[in-house]
Structures are given as C-alpha cells and as structure tokens.
Amino acid sequence: MSEITFPCPHCQQQLEAPPEYAGAEIECPSCNQALVVPAAEAKEPAASPAGCPGCGAEMAPDAIFCVACGYDKRSGKKVKTEL
Secondary structure (H helix, E strand, O other): OOOEEEEOOOOOOEEEEOHHHOOOEEEOOOOOOEEEOOOOOOOOOOOOOOEOOOOOOEOOOOOOEOOOOOEEOOOOEEOOOOO
16 A cells, blocks of 8 residues: 655645554654654546446447437436437
8 A cells, every 4th residue: 555645734834754654643754743654545447438327338438328228318218219
C-alpha cells in the first residue's frame, strides 16, 4: 500500500506517512506543531472507454441514446423502440 501524502495544516510542508498512521496524532518535523494524519483518499477508478452503461456497446462520448439497446443516458433507462 502506498504512503499517504498530505500538507501540514500549519506550515504547508508536504509530509508522508504509512497508511496505518491514518487518524494518529503526530508532530510536524518542520514546524513541530501537532496534527492528525488524514485518512488515505480513495483513488478514483480509471475512466472506462465510452460505452453504453446498459449493454456495453460503443457509444460516442456525447451520445445520448444507445442505438444497440435503446439506453437513454439522461434518464438511465432503456427506451422501447419500434422500427
């Protein structure tokens, strides 16, 4: 697991701490002020390629409807289509 990187709230010195220190009170080595190590931020998943959330078919990033299954990205529902 990677280190938690965060600034000291008093002097803005960039600090690193192991994840098990999250929530622990420590002293900043730069300004000697007490601070609490923040929890590690959850990393956002990598953006998936543009695809229909309903069926996975390729869609243009600005598309509203999936031509394969009728999924409407605005409402989050499949639209019944008849040809």
